Amino acid sequence: MLESWSKSEKMNARKLFDRAREREYKALMDEINALHLTSPDEVWELKERLNEKAKEMDERYDYRYSRLIYVFAQLVHAGYLSLEELEVLKEDKVDCIKRFVKGDAYE
């Protein structure tokens, strides 16, 4: 059973969450800005990519304390946060996130 989230821990969690989301948007915008489409198929692939991404991000960025461990594990797995960055959280939570990341339990 995890300890509840302290006020300072909540602030740190929020910062991590926002930082990950910013990184994900940045990566997506860089990808789009670098595009050089040359065929209709590529246009519709981009459409599909954006629709999937919208769904994925909508599911991923779920800021409920009951879900945050899982959310952070996913963000580490997707490369938008590092395990080191999570160390601003309390040890029990970091350990739990690490177990998730290791076991790929969230897939």
Next chain:
Amino acid sequence: MLESWSKSEKMNARKLFDRAREREYKALMDEINALHLTSPDEVWELKERLNEKAKEMDERYDYRYSRLIYVFAQLVHAGYLSLEELEVLKEDKVDCIKRFVKGDAYE
């Protein structure tokens, strides 16, 4: 009542149709390739734009002889064909398309 489409007229119609579609894709790809997104909102605007465009093009490029007059009028209106280019078709059809374009009857 319009005359039926002769073989050579069908070939010309097909060429016009394909040319318009190529132009529309070219314009869309140029637009995407020139993008420089800087905010999440712009990403989701692009997603919406592509979803609408897919629907619009799907409706627009309807190659049935019973629909072609209307389709060509729309393509002239949208700027993907000029009235001059349509002159490879028989006069009765060109006149009919012009009437559509003038009256905005297709909107």
